[in-house]
Amino acid sequence: MAKVMKPGEANGGNFVQCKGCKKTLFASEFKDNLFVCNYCGHHHRLTWRQRVECTFDEGSFKPLDTELVSVDSLQFPEYAEKHTASVEKLDQNDSVVGGIAQLDGIDVSTAISDFTFMGGSMGSVAGEIITRALERGAEQKMPVIIFCASGGARMQEGLLSLMQMAKTTAGVHKCREVGVPFIAVFTDPTMAGVLASYASIADVIIAEPRCLIGFAGARVSKQAQVVKAPDDFQTAEFVFRSGMLDRIVERREMRGMLTSLVSMFGAHLREGTNG
Numbered sequence: 001m002a003k004v005m006k007p008g009e010a011n012g013g014n015f016v017q018c019k020g021c022k023k024t025l026f027a028s029e030f031k032d033n034l035f036v037c038n039y040c041g042h043h044h045r046l047t048w049r050q051r052v053e054c055t056f057d058e059g060s061f062k063p064l065d066t067e068l069v070s071v072d073s074l075q076f077p078e079y080a081e082k083h084t085a086s087v088e089k090l091d092q093n094d095s096v097v098g099g100i101a102q103l104d105g106i107d108v109s110t111a112i113s114d115f116t117f118m119g120g121s122m123g124s125v126a127g128e129i130i131t132r133a134l135e136r137g138a139e140q141k142m143p144v145i146i147f148c149a150s151g152g153a154r155m156q157e158g159l160l161s162l163m164q165m166a167k168t169t170a171g172v173h174k175c176r177e178v179g180v181p182f183i184a185v186f187t188d189p190t191m192a193g194v195l196a197s198y199a200s201i202a203d204v205i206i207a208e209p210r211c212l213i214g215f216a217g218a219r220v221s222k223q224a225q226v227v228k229a230p231d232d233f234q235t236a237e238f239v240f241r242s243g244m245l246d247r248i249v250e251r252r253e254m255r256g257m258l259t260s261l262v263s264m265f266g267a268h269l270r271e272g273t274n275g
């Protein structure tokens, strides 16, 4: 009998069950469709490697800052074990991978959150990689694209995690000072300390359809609601109607959209009209 795979895992099996409509999909078609269900349009979460494959010029991504490793400075119970298990299972040092990539030959500085690594949480390493991606863009005059996929700050690093909110925000301002554009792509989910820091102050904010976007989690939000929230509360569509997003872009159109933006911004940077 053919192996049924989990959503988002389309290498090596024949079938995948959609997390949205629960229909069974051919794994090869699912992968060709960039891990989007061709029945209901559900955009499944991607690992950072899948995001690179779906987005950038083939073979152009060069990872940087791979030497950074988190320190369990608070001796938080079970943190070291959980972190080590994620590192070994996923073959990456933390929840964010940064580097340089190309879109139609144009260099961009990028950082990609990966929800499969401890919920994409932003600890000191993730924050540093995001900040370095922004600073690299500012210094080398490259547009910056950051893909967000995170439950928020990493509780196991306490205040060190919260400090990343200020640090990444300062990174955005370094880009702003020299006129380097910063594009944030919200994917499922973009929450809490990530939304409340660098992500929501990007020059251009794009989201994938129906992704979860919010500050407090659904349970807390429900308890705090004075009036009944709409059914699509904390989705990309709700946030778009509220004026916080510039556009909702289907995954198959994301590469084209980002390429258009960096082409336009690249010309702006080359002409030296920034500043």
Ligand SMILES: [Zn+2]
Binding pocket: 018, 019, 020, 021, 022, 023, 037, 038, 039, 040, 041, 042
């Ligand atoms: Zn579906």
